[in-house]
Amino acid sequence: VRTQRYIAGKILQALLTLLFILTFNFFLFRILPGDPIAVLTKTQGVELSAEQQEELAIDLGLREPLPQQFVGYLGDTFRGDLGLSTLVDPGESVTSVFFRDVPKTLMLVGTSTIASVAIGIVLGIYGGWRRGRAVDMSSMTGSLFLYSMPEFVLGILLLLLFTKYLHLFPSGGYKSVTGDLSGVAYVADVVNHMFLPWLTLTLAYVGEYYLVMRSSLLDVLGEEYITLARAKGLREKFVLRRHAVRNALLPTVTLVALSFGFVLGGAITVELVFSYPGVGKLSLDALRKQDYPVLQGTFLFFSMAVLIANLIADIIYGYFDPRVRVTR
Amino acid sequence: MKTEDPRVSDGSPVASTAAPPSARSITWKRRRIATARFWNQFRRNKMGMIGLAILILFGAVAIYSLFADTSALSKTAVTEQSIAPCTFRDLPCAPNGKNIFGTDADGRSVLALVIHGSRMSLLVGLMASVITMVIGAFVGIVSGYVGRATDSVLMRLSDFMLVIPWLALAAILATIIGQNVWVIIGIIGFTSWPGAARLIRAQTLSVKERLYIERSRALGASAWHVISRHILPNVMPVIMANMILTVAIAILSESALSFLGLGDPLRVTWGTVIDEAFSRGATSIGAWWWLLAPSFCIVAVVLAFTLVGYALDEIINPRIRER
Numbered sequence: 001v002r003t004q005r006y007i008a009g010k011i012l013q014a015l016l017t018l019l020f021i022l023t024f025n026f027f028l029f030r031i032l033p034g035d036p037i038a039v040l041t042k043t044q045g046v047e048l049s050a051e052q053q054e055e056l057a058i059d060l061g062l063r064e065p066l067p068q069q070f071v072g073y074l075g076d077t078f079r080g081d082l083g084l085s086t087l088v089d090p091g092e093s094v095t096s097v098f099f100r101d102v103p104k105t106l107m108l109v110g111t112s113t114i115a116s117v118a119i120g121i122v123l124g125i126y127g128g129w130r131r132g133r134a135v136d137m138s139s140m141t142g143s144l145f146l147y148s149m150p151e152f153v154l155g156i157l158l159l160l161l162f163t164k165y166l167h168l169f170p171s172g173g174y175k176s177v178t179g180d181l182s183g184v185a186y187v188a189d190v191v192n193h194m195f196l197p198w199l200t201l202t203l204a205y206v207g208e209y210y211l212v213m214r215s216s217l218l219d220v221l222g223e224e225y226i227t228l229a230r231a232k233g234l235r236e237k238f239v240l241r242r243h244a245v246r247n248a249l250l251p252t253v254t255l256v257a258l259s260f261g262f263v264l265g266g267a268i269t270v271e272l273v274f275s276y277p278g279v280g281k282l283s284l285d286a287l288r289k290q291d292y293p294v295l296q297g298t299f300l301f302f303s304m305a306v307l308i309a310n311l312i313a314d315i316i317y318g319y320f321d322p323r324v325r326v327t328r
Numbered sequence: 329m330k331t332e333d334p335r336v337s338d339g340s341p342v343a344s345t346a347a348p349p350s351a352r353s354i355t356w357k358r359r360r361i362a363t364a365r366f367w368n369q370f371r372r373n374k375m376g377m378i379g380l381a382i383l384i385l386f387g388a389v390a391i392y393s394l395f396a397d398t399s400a401l402s403k404t405a406v407t408e409q410s411i412a413p414c415t416f417r418d419l420p421c422a423p424n425g426k427n428i429f430g431t432d433a434d435g436r437s438v439l440a441l442v443i444h445g446s447r448m449s450l451l452v453g454l455m456a457s458v459i460t461m462v463i464g465a466f467v468g469i470v471s472g473y474v475g476r477a478t479d480s481v482l483m484r485l486s487d488f489m490l491v492i493p494w495l496a497l498a499a500i501l502a503t504i505i506g507q508n509v510w511v512i513i514g515i516i517g518f519t520s521w522p523g524a525a526r527l528i529r530a531q532t533l534s535v536k537e538r539l540y541i542e543r544s545r546a547l548g549a550s551a552w553h554v555i556s557r558h559i560l561p562n563v564m565p566v567i568m569a570n571m572i573l574t575v576a577i578a579i580l581s582e583s584a585l586s587f588l589g590l591g592d593p594l595r596v597t598w599g600t601v602i603d604e605a606f607s608r609g610a611t612s613i614g615a616w617w618w619l620l621a622p623s624f625c626i627v628a629v630v631l632a633f634t635l636v637g638y639a640l641d642e643i644i645n646p647r648i649r650e651r
Contacts, residue, residue: 017487028500144631144634148628149630150580150584152587153626153627156602156611156623157619160614160616160619258490261490261492261493264495265494268496269495269587272587284588287503290503298496299493302493303492306492307491
């Protein structure tokens with residue numbers, strides 16, 4: 001019951017934050033420069049008289065009082081209606097643009113996060129357990145180095161090395177422009193294109209997870225119950241697996257969730273480097289072309305993604321650490 | 329940093345026949361001792377010293393750039409002599425005896441760009457992290473000390489700020505307010521405080537429970553007095569260590585914003601150099617030197633701040649000292 005209550009509380013908090021986000025998103029885009037009517041008429045290539053423009057404004061609800069507009073916006077958003085794209089994909093609904101691009105980003109960010117978390121945790125456990133040995137020292141140096149390097153710099157370096165000099169991978173995009181591939185060939189083509197951005201994102205965050213896992217394990221290894229477990233004569237591997245690693249994993253879980261926003265931010269720059277047509281690239285296009293409906297949508301997507309990642313981390317935390325269920 | 333000298337920690341002057349020393353001289357003496365002890369510990373940290381050395385080097389470069397000739401940044405000042413042995417035809421020019429880091433596509437020396445870029449990159453990093461820590465310290469201390477509803481409201485606010493995708497927000501704000509270096513400093517500072525606020529709140533909560541706070545309050549001290557005289561000095565080391573680490577993140581943030589083309593178009597930073605190189609096709613023509621020097625500088629400085637930050641953290645937080 002306590003776990004359920006804890007989770008319900010977390011979900012309630014997340015909903016509150018969601019409301020915050022929607023409010024913020026609504027007002028942020030009301031203060032952006034540019035008249036929506038002017039943008040709309042320009043993109044559709046039609047001339048409108050002053051009266052027609054006024055009519056259109058009323059039609060679109062732009063003359064309603066702000067609170068009413070806000071309620072309308074909330075309703076539309078919950079129904080999945082995010083408006084029409086003005087300049088990125090004129091006339092297309094934002095939702096359909098999203099259905100095209102979001103899966104690509106999720107695939108990229110999802111698989112690379114799983115890879116970097118897994119590698120970071122495994123190496124971190126080993127490094128912390130065998131502190132000061134060659135493996136630890138070299139992973140430590142590598143991690144600090146990767147942590148200090150912006151994602152896009154890493155991406156550019158990999159692009160230079162693998163594409164410009166070794167000619168191993170395509171320079172960017174999602175799939176080959178020419179040729180209609182299907183089946184296995186299509187998948188291979190997509191994977192071939194995704195490999196470099198994937199490698200960039202994976203390497204860029206492995207260092208961070210390594211450092212946190214390692215120091216968290218070192219903290220736990222200093223605890224008295226570890227000494228007790230060893231004193232009981234348990235095998236070292238058993239102590240590590242059953243006593244140390246389990247507790248050391250928790251801070252890492254939180255970090256993974258908290259850094260998810262940064263990973264998505266990193267995905268924006270990496271998608272730019274490899275011209276990978278995901279949400280990051282979409283939001284940059286929208287920003288450059290001042291396509292506000294699309295921009296508003298991407299902003300909502302990024303916030304929601306981080307919010308959900310945090311909620312999942314909170315729930316995992318609740319299951320594994322009984323203490324948090326009591327406090328707060 | 330703040331270590332208690334046993335003789336003066338309870339406020340009573342050292343027993344002696346001479347007139348008791350003034351409170352101020354005791355404080356200064358205590359600070360001198362603490363600083364010396366701190367330096368002694370820091371000096372023994374190899375990683376921290378490496379970081380410090382890199383920082384001093386880049387600091388010197390930034391100061392030098394204040395007096396250096398800015399005409400090196402001007403595209404119109406490029407002459408055939410300045411790019412020799414290359415010609416205007418084969419720009420960007422690969423590293424050679426004259427331009428040891430090569431030139432960009434306009435014939436400007438990459439070395440000069442990187443030297444002048446160091447000033448703005450460091451300035452943005454430092455200023456943004458000062459703003460971050462001032463807001464973070466304010467929110468954290470108020471939240472931790474006052475507690476109750478204030479705490480809940482401030483923590484919800486920071487939850488919300490943590491969820492906002494900072495790069496997307498920064499990009500939008502830069503478009504609205506304008507691409508100016510001060511705006512960028514402000515954006516990075518105002519979007520990255522929640523992490524610091526939580527850390528400082530936690531520290532405040534633990535300091536708040538100590539007995540001397542209770543004593544001070546029993547003697548009738550105001551909230552302001554307790555915060556400024558007792559809480560802040562005790563939280564300060566955490567703030568400083570965190571600030572150093574935040575500088576590293578702020579420099580990374582600035583470079584990402586600049587790379588997206590949202591930097592100040594009138595100033596040169598390492599990020600804007602990379603942005604220009606990339607958007608003018610340095611990767612496809614293989615002009616690695618144009619990209620390598622600014623990238624190296626970012627990595628070196630961020631690494632240096634991180635190493636120094638970790639070293640400070642270890643000294644302040646004895647629990648992790650043996651890492």
